Amino acid sequence: MAEHKLAELIDFGKRAVDFALRSGAQEAEAFLSMSSGTSIEIERGQIVRSAKSMDQGLGVRAVYRKAVGFSYVNMLTDKSVEDAASRAFRAARASKPDKNWLKFPSQGSFGAPNGTYDERIVDLSSDELVEMASDLLGAVEAYDKRVLAVDGGVAKSLFSTVVVNSHGVEAYDVGTAVGCSMETIARDGADVTPACYEVDAERVYDIDPVGVGVEAARQAVSALKSRKMGSGTFPVIFTQAAFRSLLYYTVINAVKADYVQRERSAFKDKIGEQVASDLVTVYDDGLLEGGLLTRKFDGEGVPCQKTLVIEKGVLKNFLYDNYTANKAGVESTGNASRGGVASYASTPVLEASNFTFKKGNRTPEGLVGEVEEGLIVYGVQGAHSSNPESGEFSVVATPAWKIEGGDVAYAVRDVMLAGVFFDVLRNISALGNNVRKRGQLVAPWIRVENVKAVGRG
Numbered sequence: 001m002a003e004h005k006l007a008e009l010i011d012f013g014k015r016a017v018d019f020a021l022r023s024g025a026q027e028a029e030a031f032l033s034m035s036s037g038t039s040i041e042i043e044r045g046q047i048v049r050s051a052k053s054m055d056q057g058l059g060v061r062a063v064y065r066k067a068v069g070f071s072y073v074n075m076l077t078d079k080s081v082e083d084a085a086s087r088a089f090r091a092a093r094a095s096k097p098d099k100n101w102l103k104f105p106s107q108g109s110f111g112a113p114n115g116t117y118d119e120r121i122v123d124l125s126s127d128e129l130v131e132m133a134s135d136l137l138g139a140v141e142a143y144d145k146r147v148l149a150v151d152g153g154v155a156k157s158l159f160s161t162v163v164v165n166s167h168g169v170e171a172y173d174v175g176t177a178v179g180c181s182m183e184t185i186a187r188d189g190a191d192v193t194p195a196c197y198e199v200d201a202e203r204v205y206d207i208d209p210v211g212v213g214v215e216a217a218r219q220a221v222s223a224l225k226s227r228k229m230g231s232g233t234f235p236v237i238f239t240q241a242a243f244r245s246l247l248y249y250t251v252i253n254a255v256k257a258d259y260v261q262r263e264r265s266a267f268k269d270k271i272g273e274q275v276a277s278d279l280v281t282v283y284d285d286g287l288l289e290g291g292l293l294t295r296k297f298d299g300e301g302v303p304c305q306k307t308l309v310i311e312k313g314v315l316k317n318f319l320y321d322n323y324t325a326n327k328a329g330v331e332s333t334g335n336a337s338r339g340g341v342a343s344y345a346s347t348p349v350l351e352a353s354n355f356t357f358k359k360g361n362r363t364p365e366g367l368v369g370e371v372e373e374g375l376i377v378y379g380v381q382g383a384h385s386s387n388p389e390s391g392e393f394s395v396v397a398t399p400a401w402k403i404e405g406g407d408v409a410y411a412v413r414d415v416m417l418a419g420v421f422f423d424v425l426r427n428i429s430a431l432g433n434n435v436r437k438r439g440q441l442v443a444p445w446i447r448v449e450n451v452k453a454v455g456r457g
Contacts, residue, residue, distance in 0.1 A: 006160060006172050009034060012081050013164030016060050020085040021166060025062035025092065028085065029104050029165040031299065032058045032076075033343045037157035038126055040133040042182070045141070045149045047133050050126055057344035062088035063104070066097040072345045102326035107168040108303040115290030120205040121156050121176040129154050132209045136180055139213025144186070146224070147217045150195065152182035154209065161343075163301035173296045178202060180209045186220035193223035194398045194413070197241070197379065201437065203290050219378060223399045226411035229455040235374035235429070236417065236451040237367050237403070244441040245383035246393055247355070250421040252440075253388040255284075255309055255317075256335075257324035258350045264389050266422055267315055275315045276425035281358040282310040284319055285442075286334050291354035293440050299338035299348040307333045309355075313426075321350045357443035360431030367432050367447050369406040375453060376401050376408060380417065391421040397453070416454040424448050 013030035020028035034056040041049045057074035058081055069091025073084040133154045140149045156178040163171045179201030186193045196219035200207045238246075259265040267275060276282075286304025288294050297303055300322045308316045320328065321336035337351035338344070368376065380395040387393075397415045401408045432444035 006162065006174065009160060009162040010164065010170065010172060012058060012076050013162050015078065016058060016081045016085045017164050017166050019082045020060060020062040020089050023062075023086050023089040025064055025089045027063035027104050027166050028088070029061045029163070029300070030058055031338060031344055032056075032162040033159065033338070035157060035159040037155060038124075038129055039155035040126075040129045040153050042133060042137055042149055042152040045137070047130065047137065050130065055342055057342060058084060059338075059344040059346070060084045060088040061347065062092045063101065064089065064092040066099065066101045067092045067095040068098060068101060069093070069095055070347050074342065074345070100323070100327045104165045104167050105169060105300055105302050105322045105332065107170070107301075110171065110296045110303045111287050111305075113287045113289065113291075113294045113296060113304075116175045116203045116294050118176050118204040121178045122158055124156050124178070124205070129156065132180065136182060136209035136213045139210040140182060140184060140217045143214055143217035144221050146186045146188050147184050147220045148187065150183045150185055152180070154180040161295070163297065163299070165301060169301035171297045171301045175295065176203060177292070178205060178207055180207055180212050182212050182216040184216040184220040186224050188224050191224055193220050193226070193411070196220045196223060196399050199438070201292060203292065203294070219399060222401065223411040226413040227402070228414055229402060229412045229453075231454045233450050234453050235371050235447055235449050236453070237371070237374070237376040237445055237447045239376070239378045239445055240436045240438040240441060240443055242377045242380050242397075243443060243446055244438045245380050246386065246395070246421055246424070247441060249383055249386040249388055250391045250393065251425065252352045252355060254391070255319055256350050256352070257318045257320045257328060259388065260318055261324060261327060266389060266391055267318075270315050271317070273315055274313050275422065276310055276313040277428040278313040279360065279428055279431060280310055280313050280425060283307065283356045283358075284309055284333070284335065284352050284354070285356050286353035288354040288356060288442065291442065292437050293353040298334040299336040299343070300332075302332045302334045302336065304334040304353065319350065319352060321348060324350060352440050354437075354442050355440050357431065357446070359433050359435045359444045362430050362432050364432055364434050364445055367430055367445055368403055368408060370430070371403045371406060371447070374403045375412070375415070376403055377417070386421065391423075392419075393421055394418040412455070414456045418452050418454060424451065427451075
């Protein structure tokens, strides 16, 4: 996986902007990305394939009389870049003006986040990745013969990003990532568990394939002999994976300025009001050391920053990209995202970066030990159907375990959790000290009181 040629990417970006302006655009922006990686895939207990990937491209936005046009190309040559710029201008000229359009951002001062690039990841060979995958698979097999490694693998990637615009922005960034994951089930006669999952992803070479395999296997074995349970209102401990699923479709959307401006946010007009337990402090930290979404600048070339969202339960700020910030008359918080594999192929969308909950002082054992009767939930299904405006949710808790007398007693099945996620925020009674990164969420285990559980016991 060779180093990417940043100077060449910057030159292509400048060429696209210059050509769009010469074509008649009043403003122009070029976003370029290049990514390369290697993945080792595991299916049904076997290492099945090794794959290398490479992708590169450029997206151009051109503005003409407050109308914005876009075009992209996945081949970087002088001609293809100029053609994309020309198409973007023609699209703008054929589009309706946007009365809320102001301008592209100007050059800002970039921070230097730590822990986002590691030469050791770049140098990892396919053989070394296969060895890591073997360690991952071996850990599952050694834990218990009743466990099957359903799906998983190991992957590494190198990615470069460049943004150039006609207001002086000329930004570049390079990052690495490496990760491993494992999905398991356990089978004991006719007893088959739901899928259990564990993952470890980092921006530097610091992952533990054996630990991932052991934890995925442990969950699966622990999920055997599950029982049904009756309905009630219980304290529930959410692991990072379960909490992230619910959070993404409710609270994260509620603090995004585009939802606020479209009046689709339950937090509209609530800056300065109590929206969560006073134990809750949340930052959106685009500069978090080693964060999976950490970068020097966002998808429009605006410097990333650490934004206080909730402080001791009080809503402090919304998240903005350039467009929503201009519309509101405030500064962008650097939250424009060009997510996805071919990030150059889309226009920016407003998205959280590393959505970080301040940790508490409880150990995981302490969180469980204080619960007389409740649940610990490692995953949920159906979170995508949550209502982002009201926060209403109804999800299946799986895998999940019953807590009795301060101990994890047994796995449960056919349990639904229902409620309003904004009430969940207010009912947080304790946070653990075991912070982990799961996608854009950085958080510990979180205990919530008075969660409605509907069982079939």
